[in-house]
Amino acid sequence: MEHEQAAEMSARVAGLFNRVADTYDAVGVPWFTPIAERLVAECSPRPGERALDLGTGRGAALWPLAAAVGPNGHVTALDLAEQMVAATRRDSTARGLGTVTFLVADASYPNLPPASYDLAVASLVLFFLPEPGAALRVWWDLLVPGGRLAVSTFGPRDPAWEDLDDVFTQYLPPQLLDARTSGIRGPFATDAGVEALFRIAGFDDIRTTSFDLPVHFNDVDHWYRWSMSHGQLSHWLAVPEPNRAEVLAQAAERLKAARDPRGGFTLEQQVRFTQGRRPLPG
Numbered sequence: 001m002e003h004e005q006a007a008e009m010s011a012r013v014a015g016l017f018n019r020v021a022d023t024y025d026a027v028g029v030p031w032f033t034p035i036a037e038r039l040v041a042e043c044s045p046r047p048g049e050r051a052l053d054l055g056t057g058r059g060a061a062l063w064p065l066a067a068a069v070g071p072n073g074h075v076t077a078l079d080l081a082e083q084m085v086a087a088t089r090r091d092s093t094a095r096g097l098g099t100v101t102f103l104v105a106d107a108s109y110p111n112l113p114p115a116s117y118d119l120a121v122a123s124l125v126l127f128f129l130p131e132p133g134a135a136l137r138v139w140w141d142l143l144v145p146g147g148r149l150a151v152s153t154f155g156p157r158d159p160a161w162e163d164l165d166d167v168f169t170q171y172l173p174p175q176l177l178d179a180r181t182s183g184i185r186g187p188f189a190t191d192a193g194v195e196a197l198f199r200i201a202g203f204d205d206i207r208t209t210s211f212d213l214p215v216h217f218n219d220v221d222h223w224y225r226w227s228m229s230h231g232q233l234s235h236w237l238a239v240p241e242p243n244r245a246e247v248l249a250q251a252a253e254r255l256k257a258a259r260d261p262r263g264g265f266t267l268e269q270q271v272r273f274t275q276g277r278r279p280l281p282g
């Protein structure tokens, strides 16, 4: 990707996440938190380790990571969106965490000392980066030999969810139809695709696990507020104002396919965890 194009993509992503910093993961839908908690558990952080949380957002991975490495460990949490960093720094102070350093930085070139981290995680971040493969190589370099990297990305979602999200498709500019985030094409479409990115970047001991996350919405408005509270806000903003009520009505209609007998709607998303290790010398 050209430098200018990459800079434009990063600026767009930072603007989007700055805008949702106050509502992100705060509308009563367990989504980022269960994904990140599982990601952290997958890579078994140990007390005293030095960890890196790339694209920390509102701290979904940071909190379990900081708890696991404990008072003798340390977490560096970085994000491109300064509002995200500011809000999460406040939360960290409120939690009394003294072992976290916050940085407003681009995860693609964070300017951190090489071979300094035992462990790095990036939950639902890699597909936002202009050059994911190049970023993985940079992260490889930040790890000590034997250090681990774990990332979460999306596998398939259930057909009802595909159909629901399709209400936006006709309005989306090409950059929002990007195959990397849709999980339909490109390296993020398959376990093997993400593993290949890891392999090319130099990781070994690469493995993938996944789980299906059921996501419950109490009613259409709950889904609407959730969809406005995170990256999907960009889809709503792509719909011209006069058309938004119609899009919401279509979404309400399509949500009926996901009606839960216990009330509300339940949709399912597969989440993928890919891990690798910077090889030990020799």
Ligand SMILES: C[S@@+](CC[C@H](N)C(=O)[O-])C[C@H]1O[C@@H](n2cnc3c(N)ncnc32)[C@H](O)[C@@H]1O
Pocket: 010, 013, 014, 017, 018, 025, 032, 033, 036, 054, 055, 056, 057, 058, 059, 060, 061, 078, 079, 080, 081, 084, 105, 106, 107, 108, 122, 123, 124, 125, 128, 129, 231
């Ligand atoms: C979907 S959110 C995930 C946040 C958090 N890891 C979680 O699991 O809730 C993606 C985050 O990545 C950040 N991000 C996107 N591109 C980035 C980049 N180039 N460098 C650093 N952070 C980035 C966004 O600002 C946002 O906070």
